[in-house]
Amino acid sequence: MSDQARVLKFQIFRYNPLKKGDKPRMVTYEVTEAPGMTIFIALNEIRETQDPSLQFDFVCRAGICGSCAMVINGQPDLACRTLTANFKDGEIKLLPLPGFELIGDLSVNTGKFMRAMSERIESWIHDQHADDVNYDKLEERMDPDVAEEIYELERCVECGACVSACATKRMRPDFLSAVGFMHLARFALDPRDKRTDEEFYEIMGNDDGVFGCMTLLGCEDYCPKDLPHQTQIAYLRRKMALIK
Amino acid sequence: MKVIYTDSLVIGGGLAGLRVAIAAMQRGYDTIVLSLIPAKRSHSAAAQGGMQASLGACVKGEGDDEDVHFGDTVKGSDWGCDQDVARMFVNTAPKAIRQLAAWGVPWSRVRGGDREVIINGEKVTITENHEAHGLITARDFGGTKKWRTCFTSDGTGHTMLYAMDNKAIELGTEHMRKGKGVPSPYGDHLWLDITLLGRKHIEKNLREVKEICEYFLGIDPVKEYIPVRPTQHYSMGGVRTNATGESPTLKGLFSAGEAACWDMHGFNRLGGNSVAETVVAGMLVGEFVADYCAANPLKVSTATIAHFLKKEENKITDLLVRDFGENPFELKAQMQKIMMDKVGIFRNGPDLEQAVEELTVLNQRARNIALRNRISSSNPELVEAIRVPKMIKLAQCVAYGALLRTESRGAHAREDYPERNDRDWLRRTLTTWKDDGSDLPDISYEDLDVMKMEMPPGSRGYGVDNIILHPDSEKRMAEIEEIKKTNSAADRLELQQLLNPTPIPEKFKGKNERIGRGYK
Numbered sequence: 067m068s069d070q071a072r073v074l075k076f077q078i079f080r081y082n083p084l085k086k087g088d089k090p091r092m093v094t095y096e097v098t099e100a101p102g103m104t105i106f107i108a109l110n111e112i113r114e115t116q117d118p119s120l121q122f123d124f125v126c127r128a129g130i131c132g133s134c135a136m137v138i139n140g141q142p143d144l145a146c147r148t149l150t151a152n153f154k155d156g157e158i159k160l161l162p163l164p165g166f167e168l169i170g171d172l173s174v175n176t177g178k179f180m181r182a183m184s185e186r187i188e189s190w191i192h193d194q195h196a197d198d199v200n201y202d203k204l205e206e207r208m209d210p211d212v213a214e215e216i217y218e219l220e221r222c223v224e225c226g227a228c229v230s231a232c233a234t235k236r237m238r239p240d241f242l243s244a245v246g247f248m249h250l251a252r253f254a255l256d257p258r259d260k261r262t263d264e265e266f267y268e269i270m271g272n273d274d275g276v277f278g279c280m281t282l283l284g285c286e287d288y289c290p291k292d293l294p295h296q297t298q299i300a301y302l303r304r305k306m307a308l309i310k
Numbered sequence: 311m312k313v314i315y316t317d318s319l320v321i322g323g324g325l326a327g328l329r330v331a332i333a334a335m336q337r338g339y340d341t342i343v344l345s346l347i348p349a350k351r352s353h354s355a356a357a358q359g360g361m362q363a364s365l366g367a368c369v370k371g372e373g374d375d376e377d378v379h380f381g382d383t384v385k386g387s388d389w390g391c392d393q394d395v396a397r398m399f400v401n402t403a404p405k406a407i408r409q410l411a412a413w414g415v416p417w418s419r420v421r422g423g424d425r426e427v428i429i430n431g432e433k434v435t436i437t438e439n440h441e442a443h444g445l446i447t448a449r450d451f452g453g454t455k456k457w458r459t460c461f462t463s464d465g466t467g468h469t470m471l472y473a474m475d476n477k478a479i480e481l482g483t484e485h486m487r488k489g490k491g492v493p494s495p496y497g498d499h500l501w502l503d504i505t506l507l508g509r510k511h512i513e514k515n516l517r518e519v520k521e522i523c524e525y526f527l528g529i530d531p532v533k534e535y536i537p538v539r540p541t542q543h544y545s546m547g548g549v550r551t552n553a554t555g556e557s558p559t560l561k562g563l564f565s566a567g568e569a570a571c572w573d574m575h576g577f578n579r580l581g582g583n584s585v586a587e588t589v590v591a592g593m594l595v596g597e598f599v600a601d602y603c604a605a606n607p608l609k610v611s612t613a614t615i616a617h618f619l620k621k622e623e624n625k626i627t628d629l630l631v632r633d634f635g636e637n638p639f640e641l642k643a644q645m646q647k648i649m650m651d652k653v654g655i656f657r658n659g660p661d662l663e664q665a666v667e668e669l670t671v672l673n674q675r676a677r678n679i680a681l682r683n684r685i686s687s688s689n690p691e692l693v694e695a696i697r698v699p700k701m702i703k704l705a706q707c708v709a710y711g712a713l714l715r716t717e718s719r720g721a722h723a724r725e726d727y728p729e730r731n732d733r734d735w736l737r738r739t740l741t742t743w744k745d746d747g748s749d750l751p752d753i754s755y756e757d758l759d760v761m762k763m764e765m766p767p768g769s770r771g772y773g774v775d776n777i778i779l780h781p782d783s784e785k786r787m788a789e790i791e792e793i794k795k796t797n798s799a800a801d802r803l804e805l806q807q808l809l810n811p812t813p814i815p816e817k818f819k820g821k822n823e824r825i826g827r828g829y830k
Binding site (some may be wrong): 082084102114117119123126128130147151176181184188190196199203204208210213214216217220221224258 | 406443522526
């Protein structure tokens with residue numbers, strides 16, 4: 067530990083839409099840095115000792131639930147696994163994720179967006195015989211490599227960083243976005259999902275789908291899980307272009 | 311007052327809650343899932359280890375079946391589990407895994423041929439059968455005779471939760487001691503060495519662990535030791551239910567998963583059995599919930615609803631108008647410190663007594679919480695003010711129960727009572743609160759009946775045996791031997807039925823098939 071702990075300066079966006087007369091503003095808080103401090107730890111300290119009204123979302127604080135994405139010094143990332151030590155000048159500016167409905171302060175309604183996305187792409191295995199399976203019997207075999215490939219695409223935690231980093235989404239409010247494409251790529255790869263390419267085309271074969279993507283690839287740059295967005299978007303686009 | 315009607319209301323959108331909801335929906339009942347967060351953000355996602363089920367497809371799982379899983383579960387629980395429940399559970403777990411496979415979980419699969427693994431700190435080569443190639447594989451998770459923990463690379467809970475929530479969406483609802491520690495600013499820690507596993511294994515199967523090390527600690531676990539600390543990780547107890555998941559004291563209230571004391575874990579839960587419980591309990595209890603819906607028309611007085619609504623409204627109003635009082639964040643921090651220091655892994659009378667006293671004081675103080683931010687919506691301090699008094703009461707249940715239990719069993723290790731005392735303590739601790747204003751919970755006990763056990767208390771086969779025997783243990787053991795002798799022609803499944811005829815729902819009664827063994 068260094069001799070003297072730093073004092074971090076947090077500039078945080080504050081606005082509670084449910085409070086009459088409240089106006090959006092930036093508020094500065096000072097926090098004494100502790101070893102291994104993350105933005106999650108610092109925000110909790112601010113809430114517990116300085117301002118109990120501060121709103122932000124966390125569940126797992128281990129980078130797996132996807133609740134805590136926010137804009138940290140201009141870049142979307144998961145707050146729970148961002149160490150304050152990464153910021154050399156000790157100044158950290160926090161804004162809510164754009165592209166989502168604001169709940170208050172740093173809290174946004176990613177849940178509503180993701181639920182609508184799931185319904186739109188029907189993010190489940192489509193197999194009309196799925197419910198007739200006899201679960202007493204040996205399961206359907208799957209190549210171990212295929213299982214691993216599906217898992218690689220299923221690592222998405224729906225944090226919304228890709229949506230907030232997407233310029234196309236800014237221009238097209240109904241743009242499906244990388245999170246939707248990643249799920250579609252996952253189901254298209256899965257031999258258990260019996261949907262045909264034509265059926266997938268109905269979901270994403272337009273400008274609000276995979277053809278609308280301007281390939282600026284903010285999704286690829288800011289995905290906290292390092293998912294292969296670029297490759298999968300290119301793959302889906304080619305697959306869809308071959309249909310008609 | 312606006313009343314929302316539904317056939318079944320599920321509180322909590324983790325794996326257990328979602329699975330119950332799916333069962334009720336599949337039987338045609340209106341279901342609402344109430345969750346504080348979007349279901350896919352539930353903490354089930356963080357369960358990385360895996361789910362136990364005796365599929366026996368991988369070579370280290372050969373010879374596994376429901377009986378071996380049952381034995382491991384009962385021993386793990388230190389004979390504290392409900393053996394009817396453990397039986398229902400082990401018989402249904404293979405079906406649960408296979409159902410989840412059909413719903414989209416990309417379970418890791420057997421790869422025929424040689425592979426290198428680490429067993430007891432040594433590198434060995436094992437050869438998987440080619441006949442099993444492509445079936446669901448399993449790994450070791452400690453405390454089991456066979457490798458039985460099914461997994462998806464490093465993200466089991468995540469993939470299970472996503473498949474489960476997607477299925478629910480498809481069905482169209484879901485609304486939403488103090489030892490040799492190394493000092494650090496967050497408390498003493500130990501070093502965990504996983505470098506022996508090698509880069510390939512760590513990067514693939516322990517990637518989430520690796521990410522945590524890199525992002526949170528700035529270390530590379532392939533090369534460096536990981537600092538670790540013990541922490542409260544799982545609650546073996548919960549809302550007491552009978553084997554169908556229903557509360558014995560409140561009709562129509564069911565509980566499943568970590569929230570419940572269904573009681574398949576007893577005094578210590580096996581790794582991989584917690585995630586398995588969520589899904590398997592969800593399946594079984596879900597059927598009983600649907601049965602309940604079928605048998606009981608909704609009949610509720612609006613006056614009762616109004617009474618409880620008013621009561622809760624008053625509590626919130628009191629919090630919002632009080633000028634001076636306690637800070638809920640401070641109360642919580644004090645409660646956490648008491649539990650960590652005095653009700654931890656190794657326990658003793660004097661520490662527990664102090665903990666109970668100090669927690670009682672916190673409970674009293676928690677009746678006088680005041681807010682600094684006095685608004686009624688989107689207010690994290692108000693949320694804390696509502697929750698912390700309940701957390702303190704739960705901490706009191708744990709600490710007081712631990713103080714009174716003068717033995718060591720499972721995860722309850724008393725330095726002053728190191729022996730497992732079956733004679734006096736083969737019983738469950740039940741805690742109840744008479745009313746909101748009580749200082750301490752009432753404690754009562756529920757005896758476990760050795761004479762009904764399929765597997766009477768014995769040695770766990772690991773750790774130190776230090777047991778005061780129950781007088782019925784030998785009697786029951788002899789009785790079982792007698793049953794076995796008189797039914798020498800019975801196969802293991804028939805024998806099991808004789809020893810412990812457990813009521814499993816018709817849907818899940820079938821025998822489970824295994825590779826190389828069929829339905830035997």
